Amino acid sequence: MDLKDEFALIDLLTCGGQSTHWQRERGVGVGIGDDAAVAGISPGCSLVMACDTMTQHVHFASWSMRDEDIGFKAMASNISDMAAMGAVPRYALIALSVPKGTDEARLQRIYAGMYECASAYEVAIVGGDTTASISGIVITVTILGEVEAGRALLRSHAKTGDAVFVTGALGGSAAGLALLEHAQRSGAAAEAAIQAPLLQALALAHQRPAPQVAAGRLLLRTGLGRALNDISDGIASEAAEIAEASRVGLAIEEARLPRPAGLDAAAQLLDTPPLEWMLYGGEDYQLLGTVAKEHVHELEAAFEEHGLKLYVIGYATDDFSGVRLLRADGTVEPLAKRGYNHFATKD
Template sequence: MAHDEFSLIRQWTSRSHGDEKDGVSVGIGDDAAVFAPTPGMEMVVCCDAMVETVHFLKETMKPADIGYKAMISNISDVAAMGGIPRFALVSIAVSPRWTAEECSEMYDGLYEACGQYGVRLIGGDTASAPDTLFLSVTVIGEVEKGMALRRSQARSGELVFVTGSVGSSAAGLHLLLAQQNRTVEAGGGTDESDEWDTLVRAHQRPQAQVQAGRLLLLSGACTALNDISDGLASELWEIAEASGVTIQVEAERIPLLAKTRSYAQKVGKDPLAWALYGGEDYQLVGTLAAERSEEVARRFAEQGIPFAVIGRVEAKGQGVFLVQDGERRKLPKAGFNHFGAVERG
């Protein structure tokens, strides 16, 4: 990508303009950004990196999808604290395999995600990479002082809930990889039905649950919260270990899309395995006081946000158990971290 670095930065970030109304007094174009936090709020800061061939494949994700998803994964972390995402910084290291046009499209996706969630891109960096693309996003959010939701506050007797559906992203990835394999075997393009578009979109264009996180925080009923980036089992284990509790969930209560079930049946896979270990659904899983569950469910229904109770927090300890077909078994701590680390389909 033989272009002047600074001219590319100006092109890719030209949509960021100064506006003191959002608290930014110095944005992109200087040595550093300057912004003012909202009075009475604490800052929430998170950073995630995406590495080509490890977190995404060029064959299954368009450049705009990669940028969009990189931003969403960070916004989701803010949502899991009950926070409001506000600002972002993006650093990219580009290999010779990527053109300036593809990188510009990646920024299209980054900006699209920012626009959906009211996030302002205020800085970052660019560099060259020898063989694969590296994309790092930092999101800065805010939450009411002393109110941030954490993983460590689950207590015995509380209920376990999940927003939305899980397993959809892993199903979509399975489909995309299968399509790619068929394309290679056929020596060219293949005609594919849009029957499974919902699953593909779940993988390429997931949604961060900011509204749900805010609802949970403001309800005062939620005690522990986590976002589902590495699979439901992994996130439940993080809550169990941080809180020092045992969690039991019921397989039949775990919400799966009908499309996920039907696609799994078509390809001979277990949709529950996708839900437990697939990851990248970016829904929220957490615990809440049992006596408040109906009230919270009603609030979610009023906002049109799916909400399901899937289990219960049991005695002190550290473990996650699944009840399925009358049998109870301990779930392994496995989850999706990298391509090849856990079988996703």
């Protein structure tokens, strides 16, 4: 069935399973169906807002993600921004632009993925907009959350001597995308080669990232988290943002960077240094942050108690020298602020 009527499409995509009762349980007073949504915010909290866009041929293609994965990831990337502030994600607005003639069943699958992710993190989808596009599908998610007033975790709070940590393995999403690209270029034989469970897990890391909301909330509740950022564009870029905002240097130890299972096998298959994916690949949606050195063991114990991961990977210095990589062989090199850049020129 092809698109014929905007209002019928809105009804199709937003009403399935999204009852008034379901929304009101999540603090929505007026939901989809009026000119704007009306929702509550908890006493003593501040509003937290973020917005991200995913564009066909830039962020996704039919060979890299199923339609459900596209929707899931569009929502997950926004929820991750909430996690990076220590906030609770609450409400989302979806702006969808699609070419005329797009199959409605495809859009239903994309929205099914968005609702799946939203439900997993207790986010209510409360409205949005639909328009035609000249070429390709464009999905913009605006997310609203809340955090205890005056307690949001910021990039600018790192202090000299802090330990630098991440909440999970690095490079899995970039390696997964590289494997999917390899399969697309090389055909059936390559596609069969990446069906091994460890390599499949890397592809899944790209398609279905897991925002670290629980970790962000724990960092805020314990009062031990200082600076915080989510890893969307690569740890090198995100570390540089913390260093710049906090006016400190960051030293990252190569030997302590956590890597996902299967990364080395993927690197061997594709003849790519795994460190390239770990430092610059991005879209891991783990959290990168700092904690006072004297509180490291206390924070590690809190994470372990809640079944969460925490890896100390370096420390903050007072020389404002940006980010340095301490190599496993003992050498030190500047770590360029390099990650995914939409507007970078290519040779």
